[in-house]
Amino acid sequence: MKKSDSDRLKNGQQVNWELLETLRSEPGRRFAFGMTVENTSIRLWHLNHEVMVVSSPFDFQEDYETLIDVLSRFAFAPIHQLGYDPTFIKGTHVEEGASQHDRVIIENKTYELVNVVANHCSNTVIGRCSWVWDAVEVESGTAVVVKDFWVEEDRSTEFDILKDMHQRIRAYDWKANCVAPSKAPLTTSGDHASGRIDPHYDEDMIDRTAYFVNILGGEKLLVDGHVDNTRSVMARGYQFPMVDCDMYRLTSQLAEQQGNSHTNGTEDDIQDETTYRPMRRIFSKGTKALAHHRLVMARGTPLDKILNPRLAFWTLRDASYGLFIMHCIGYLHRDPSAPNILLTEAGIGALADLEYAIPISQAGQLHVGRMGTPNYKAIEVVYNNYLRQPNDTPLPPLTEYDDPDLDILTFTKPAMTSAPWTRCELHDIESFFWIALWLMFRHTSSRHVPAIDAVPTFPSAEAHSLPSPEGSYDLDAHHDMYNRIFPDAWNLVQFERRDILCVGSAYQRALTVLPPSFRKTALYFEYIRRALFEQYDKGAGRVVPGNLWDMLYRLCAHGVRLMPEDGFVPLSSITIRNEK
Numbered sequence: 191m192k193k194s195d196s197d198r199l200k201n202g203q204q205v206n207w208e209l210l211e212t213l214r215s216e217p218g219r220r221f222a223f224g225m226t227v228e229n230t231s232i233r234l235w236h237l238n239h240e241v242m243v244v245s246s247p248f249d250f251q252e253d254y255e256t257l258i259d260v261l262s263r264f265a266f267a268p269i270h271q272l273g274y275d276p277t278f279i280k281g282t283h284v285e286e287g288a289s290q291h292d293r294v295i296i297e298n299k300t301y302e303l304v305n306v307v308a309n310h311c312s313n314t315v316i317g318r319c320s321w322v323w324d325a326v327e328v329e330s331g332t333a334v335v336v337k338d339f340w341v342e343e344d345r346s347t348e349f350d351i352l353k354d355m356h357q358r359i360r361a362y363d364w365k366a367n368c369v370a371p372s373k374a375p376l377t378t379s380g381d382h383a384s385g386r387i388d389p390h391y392d393e394d395m396i397d398r399t400a401y402f403v404n405i406l407g408g409e410k411l412l413v414d415g416h417v418d419n420t421r422s423v424m425a426r427g428y429q430f431p432m433v434d435c436d437m438y439r440l441t442s443q444l445a446e447q448q449g450n451s452h453t454n455g456t457e458d459d460i461q462d463e464t465t466y467r468p469m470r471r472i473f474s475k476g477t478k479a480l481a482h483h484r485l486v487m488a489r490g491t492p493l494d495k496i497l498n499p500r501l502a503f504w505t506l507r508d509a510s511y512g513l514f515i516m517h518c519i520g521y522l523h524r525d526p527s528a529p530n531i532l533l534t535e536a537g538i539g540a541l542a543d544l545e546y547a548i549p550i551s552q553a554g555q556l557h558v559g560r561m562g563t564p565n566y567k568a569i570e571v572v573y574n575n576y577l578r579q580p581n582d583t584p585l586p587p588l589t590e591y592d593d594p595d596l597d598i599l600t601f602t603k604p605a606m607t608s609a610p611w612t613r614c615e616l617h618d619i620e621s622f623f624w625i626a627l628w629l630m631f632r633h634t635s636s637r638h639v640p641a642i643d644a645v646p647t648f649p650s651a652e653a654h655s656l657p658s659p660e661g662s663y664d665l666d667a668h669h670d671m672y673n674r675i676f677p678d679a680w681n682l683v684q685f686e687r688r689d690i691l692c693v694g695s696a697y698q699r700a701l702t703v704l705p706p707s708f709r710k711t712a713l714y715f716e717y718i719r720r721a722l723f724e725q726y727d728k729g730a731g732r733v734v735p736g737n738l739w740d741m742l743y744r745l746c747a748h749g750v751r752l753m754p755e756d757g758f759v760p761l762s763s764i765t766i767r768n769e770k
Contacts (some may be wrong), residue, residue, distance in 0.1 A: 201226045209237040214311040217321045217338060218278035221424055232257065239319050239340045240420035240480050270413050277411055294336060296484050297407045301325040301336050334406060335487045340480040341545050343419055347483050348544045349408030358519035359398050364388060367518065371740055386518060387740035389511060401512030403532055403542035408485030421479030430477060490532030490540060502629055503749030505531060508539030510622055510746055514739040517615045520550050524613065526621035527563035528628065553612045565676040566624040568617035569688045570726065575611050577726040609730030616725055616734060622742055623718050624687065631672040634665060635705040667703040675700065691719060710752055714745040
């Protein structure tokens, strides 16, 4: 029985924690209930993947009929009304020392969940909250991947999106609308008058559908004969009033500091490390009803799990062609990231995670919530606004870097125009730019590279010289810059990356800390950075140069040629000790 204000606050923290822990650790739970007793007052709590709702308190001595009614409903309600997923079958112990795995039902087929690949519920239970498992179809024994997630009710399933993309790929006239790399001038200005450069233009037998993960089946899940939905099913159609009110979020200080790691918050950071944070006018935007999706995919190896450097860039190169295909047929991906790029069993890099993909014609339609992955999200998307930048000086001659694959580009500052900001193809391309840069920064060329005694001398803001492919290397400086550019946290990531994208000297300073052999890619990155830079500076007058996808493709192909076959060591496997 909590009586003091501090006790009541702790009571609220404890029930918040229990509800959060239930949803983020039990994939078979759609929502969770709670009850708090404070002296003679009772409050009821409900948490789903859209919102948490708390009832007004009632006095159980004066209103004992309500208490009896509540307890009776809990006692006799079917499992789906208590928050359990009827299509998720919990594993049972077969004999001592052995157990049966959890199982799910998708399109009337049963799949045994063998291993958790990803749990994006571990830090927050509001939003899509994806679970991904390695699984086996029980009847056929086929090894697959199962994905379970929640998305806004008006969105199509990934399965339906992929089917539509396949139809568009087959209907698109690739010869008429694209040009071969050797027939198009290399320029970052103008429109599509010369056509989009297709790196595989001359390959008549190419299967362009192979550059996307193969989704074998998928559906919106049904509960009691209705599509599972946080509003129409769980709330039985109740609409939140659009009024000014406070909402309090239970925030883990540890998670605030460390970002969106899949392991943050799973143990030890309990009630005494959590705080209430008020968010004013939370319903001024409203919330969106979420629908429950589940799909089955062919297996593949995520890019962030590939340690061979050439294979990693090979996979990214193929995926960049998949992005080119998406944009040609009129789709935006909106969430390119390393985990969303897979190396298929056929040896092709494929784009996955199409749940946020939409036709370009719908890019101006806003959805509640943030899309994208912190380390790779385009800077304009972080701010939901245009990027206004100063001019860079022209690039140095390409021959200075002995790289014959690109011609010299020139850059000018165009006049600004004004119109509502929307997402566009440039933002997807920028995400690939960050993924490629992340591949360079997350590894070093050797475990035994000696550190230098002096702090490296970086180019001045006026010099605009690219980092030399020769020189010393400091592992500590590399590791520090990697963590600054890619901290994997929403509240930190935009500042360092914004400077690298917008300020030439910041970009040069970042690449200077890489191993000398890695710096040979500097000019490729610089050309793409400048091309994005120039188009962003046009505001609403931006266009996508027809060669930009080819530049990205050639950057990745250059990485395949440049990177060593071995000696490519993840920074995470090295203990960094600054002994200076």
